[in-house]
Amino acid sequence: MSELLVVDDLTVAFSARGKTTNTPLRGISLTVGQGEIVGIVGETGSGKTLTGLAVLGLLPGGAVPGGRILLDDSERDLARPNSSDRGRVVSIVFQNPGTAFNPVFTIGSQMHDVITRHRSLSKKAQRAHILDYLTQVGLPEPERVYRSYPHELSGGMLQRAMIAMALLCEPRLLILDEPTTALDVTVAKQILQLIRSLRDRFGFGVLFITHSLGVVHEVCDTVAVLYAGRVVEYGTTADVLGDPKHPYTRGLLDALPARHEHGQPLEAIPGAVPGNLLSIAGCAFADRCRFAIDACRTIDPPLDEIAPGHRAACIRAGEL
Ligand SMILES: Nc1ncnc2c1ncn2[C@@H]1O[C@H](COP(=O)(O)OP(=O)(O)OP(=O)(O)O)[C@@H](O)[C@H]1O
Ligand SMILES: [Mg+2]
Numbered sequence: 001m002s003e004l005l006v007v008d009d010l011t012v013a014f015s016a017r018g019k020t021t022n023t024p025l026r027g028i029s030l031t032v033g034q035g036e037i038v039g040i041v042g043e044t045g046s047g048k049t050l051t052g053l054a055v056l057g058l059l060p061g062g063a064v065p066g067g068r069i070l071l072d073d074s075e076r077d078l079a080r081p082n083s084s085d086r087g088r089v090v091s092i093v094f095q096n097p098g099t100a101f102n103p104v105f106t107i108g109s110q111m112h113d114v115i116t117r118h119r120s121l122s123k124k125a126q127r128a129h130i131l132d133y134l135t136q137v138g139l140p141e142p143e144r145v146y147r148s149y150p151h152e153l154s155g156g157m158l159q160r161a162m163i164a165m166a167l168l169c170e171p172r173l174l175i176l177d178e179p180t181t182a183l184d185v186t187v188a189k190q191i192l193q194l195i196r197s198l199r200d201r202f203g204f205g206v207l208f209i210t211h212s213l214g215v216v217h218e219v220c221d222t223v224a225v226l227y228a229g230r231v232v233e234y235g236t237t238a239d240v241l242g243d244p245k246h247p248y249t250r251g252l253l254d255a256l257p258a259r260h261e262h263g264q265p266l267e268a269i270p271g272a273v274p275g276n277l278l279s280i281a282g283c284a285f286a287d288r289c290r291f292a293i294d295a296c297r298t299i300d301p302p303l304d305e306i307a308p309g310h311r312a313a314c315i316r317a318g319e320l
Helices: 048-056 107-118 123-136 142-147 155-167 185-202 213-219 237-242 247-254
Strands: 003-016 019-033 037-041 063-071 090-093 173-177 205-210 222-227 230-236 304-307 310-312
Touching: 003 048, 003 205, 019 037, 019 048, 019 063, 019 205, 019 222, 019 230, 037 048, 037 185, 037 213, 048 063, 048 090, 048 173, 048 205, 090 155, 107 123, 107 142, 107 155, 123 142, 123 155, 155 185, 185 205, 185 213, 205 213, 213 237, 222 237, 222 247, 230 237, 230 247
Parallel strands: 037 205, 037 222, 090 173, 173 205
Antiparallel strands: 003 019, 003 063, 222 230, 230 310, 304 310
């Protein structure tokens, strides 16, 4: 698998009046190969969306980036948003399809706008292309969806239409930010299956952002577990979920309802993600970790290879 996306030691800081106020991304490294689905999983505030936005070239104002991002071997200028390759090279599907579409235009006209920005096709050819993609994502009445306003469609239909829109310009990398969070369980499962089957058909790579290890298990080939702006565990989904090496990943797994007998309380990870990461010394997870020793509060653990292709940032990963 050749690398489509390389994120190398990505950092993002925010500053106000010349002073750094927070450092939400503290060195993220990961790769996405062609046709590979890579999950980014972590609790709220861990830096998942910021990572996706950096890859898209859409970091918010005030963000000070560091590190490197290579897309298709060309380096992205992190400091300058670059809209020309957006849609063509990378495309994003947002969490809430209801707000991602503009309520006052039909689905069809919004999809025409996307194509017009990137390709010169006649109106008629555009329409055929749009209907083709609406069909590919499994919408039973593509003509009706094309003519509909967003409020006339269900959440699941909107999410399929959103995916069709993201694929219109045949991107090589698709970023999905919590694409199933707003959907009920059955519809969410169908969307996850759809993403895998489209990946098999088109061969694009996927960066899949989620807070759920259940979703990772369902759809991802590889997973990066994020904690407080860092990758703390990285490897194939089978390795990371089957034999977790970082106490945080273990904690997330123990909190999954499927792992528990009916009526037994779920195991929650005590405490919360630190809000501001400026003054952290040592491991950011130490305060919540039941395996923490004194050294954890002074040594900042690197993301070491524990087994072939399986990395964890924990000084005790070898013993646990
Ligand atoms: N525009 C901004 N200005 C200042 N801080 C920001 C900004 N955007 C994000 N942050 C900070 O960066 C951290 C990571 O945010 P991010 O949106 O990447 O989290 P997330 O992992 O996507 O969380 P969620 O699961 O809630 O979507 C947050 O703690 C937030 O405080
Ligand atoms: Mg987010």
